[in-house]
Amino acid sequence: MGDVWTMAEQYKGQLKNVSFELLARGRSLANKLGTKLVAVLIGWNVSPADMRELILRGADEVYSVQDEGLKEFTCGTYAAILLDLIREHKPEIVLAAATTSGRTLMPYTAVLAGTGLTADCTALDIEEGTGNLLQTRPAIGGNIMATIKTPDHRPQMATIRPKSTRPLDADPRRTGVIKNIALKDSLIDERVSVLGLRKEGSDFVNLEEADVVVAGGRGLKKQENFRLIKELAESLGAVVGASRDAVDRGWISYPHQIGLSGKTISPKVYIGIGISGAIQHLAGIKTSETIVAINNDPEANLLKIADFAILGDAFQVVPELIKIIRQKKGAK
Numbered sequence: 238m239g240d241v242w243t244m245a246e247q248y249k250g251q252l253k254n255v256s257f258e259l260l261a262r263g264r265s266l267a268n269k270l271g272t273k274l275v276a277v278l279i280g281w282n283v284s285p286a287d288m289r290e291l292i293l294r295g296a297d298e299v300y301s302v303q304d305e306g307l308k309e310f311t312c313g314t315y316a317a318i319l320l321d322l323i324r325e326h327k328p329e330i331v332l333a334a335a336t337t338s339g340r341t342l343m344p345y346t347a348v349l350a351g352t353g354l355t356a357d358c359t360a361l362d363i364e365e366g367t368g369n370l371l372q373t374r375p376a377i378g379g380n381i382m383a384t385i386k387t388p389d390h391r392p393q394m395a396t397i398r399p400k401s402t403r404p405l406d407a408d409p410r411r412t413g414v415i416k417n418i419a420l421k422d423s424l425i426d427e428r429v430s431v432l433g434l435r436k437e438g439s440d441f442v443n444l445e446e447a448d449v450v451v452a453g454g455r456g457l458k459k460q461e462n463f464r465l466i467k468e469l470a471e472s473l474g475a476v477v478g479a480s481r482d483a484v485d486r487g488w489i490s491y492p493h494q495i496g497l498s499g500k501t502i503s504p505k506v507y508i509g510i511g512i513s514g515a516i517q518h519l520a521g522i523k524t525s526e527t528i529v530a531i532n533n534d535p536e537a538n539l540l541k542i543a544d545f546a547i548l549g550d551a552f553q554v555v556p557e558l559i560k561i562i563r564q565k566k567g568a569k
């Protein structure tokens with residue numbers, strides 16, 4: 238049986254945290270199958286220490302293809318490299334993050350490899366008896382969870398939502414092999430060259446990476462009141478999030494939406510204000526370290542599951558919080 242592979246993502250030579258999240262997923266699958274877990278790294282300037290971190294956090298081997306020409310992600314070249322590795326080593330499973338590059342690379346490679354791909358999985362498991370990968374993801378607008386198999390083709394390929402898994406702690410006792418693989422000239426897609434990268438625009442909302450998120454919902458009553466959420470976020474250095482209801486009403490743009498049909502977040506602190514805590518919203522916040530809820534209904538679901546529940550009117554509680562935070566900051 239082939240190994241389990243996870244794609245390690247890097248940006249400007251720094252490994253992205255999602256690389257370690259994938260290793261946590263891959264580790265449990267490899268353990269169930271009794272195979273090795275391999276992290277595949279395509280990029281440039283990733284240090285040996287960072288590659289070792291991949292081993293400490295779950296990989297048995299690292300296949301590292303590094304070249305200055307791979308500094309920026311280009312789909313044709315990256316896919317050709319991945320396909321070349323797949324043809325040579327015949328992995329059982331290949332997992333990547335459902336990030337912009339993962340969502341581009343994986344379907345392109347799957348088509349070239351003649352296999353299937355399940356995008357945006359929230360759960361993965363191994364089917365007893367067959368060893369097939371069970372790939373679960375929301376389907377039909379999120380109304381059902383569908384479990385998809387690829388019984389006839391290999392490798393089985395899937396992308397996983399970032400922030401839906403906690404990375405394993407680095408275990409300094411773990412050992413593994415790092416294989417440096419030279420880039421073959423024949424794999425370079427000469428048709429594409431990167432002239433420059435667009436700067437992240439003002440519509441860029443980095444909710445997934447935020448340490449603190451302040452989110453507002455329908456309880457804010459109207460768009461103007463969302464300013465309270467923004468002010469509280471600003472005082473805390475937080476990123477603004479929202480429920481789908483607030484987004485559907487046009488109070489704030491879609492990139493701010495948290496939940497099943499929005500973003501999955503994993504901040505240290507999530508503060509939900511005027512949000513009831515519908516199951517689809519909770520799907521996006523369940524890996525938050527600390528959940529704070531502000532709601533005037535004692536029966537609100539978010540209050541019940543919160544680590545800190547403030548039962549009260551948002552229009553009284555939030556201005557008071559902003560005042561206290563500003564005072565504390567001023568006192569420093």
Ligand SMILES: Cc1cc2nc3c(=O)[nH]c(=O)nc-3n(C[C@H](O)[C@H](O)[C@H](O)COP(=O)(O)OP(=O)(O)OC[C@H]3O[C@@H](n4cnc5c(N)ncnc54)[C@H](O)[C@@H]3O)c2cc1C
Pocket residue numbers: 378379380453454455456457479480481482483494495496497498499500510511512513514515516517518521531532533534537549550551552
């Ligand atoms: C397929 C599908 C996908 C979905 N995807 C998502 C998703 O990604 N994200 C998402 O969020 N939802 C999603 N939903 C919608 C979800 O089911 C809920 O409808 C939505 O989350 C409700 O938003 P809300 O909590 O802002 O509004 P409500 O449920 O109306 O809750 C408003 C809350 O505000 C409180 N409140 C009112 N006034 C005040 C006040 N003055 N002070 C304090 N609290 C107050 C109320 O007590 C209430 O708890 C999805 C639904 C479906 C069917």
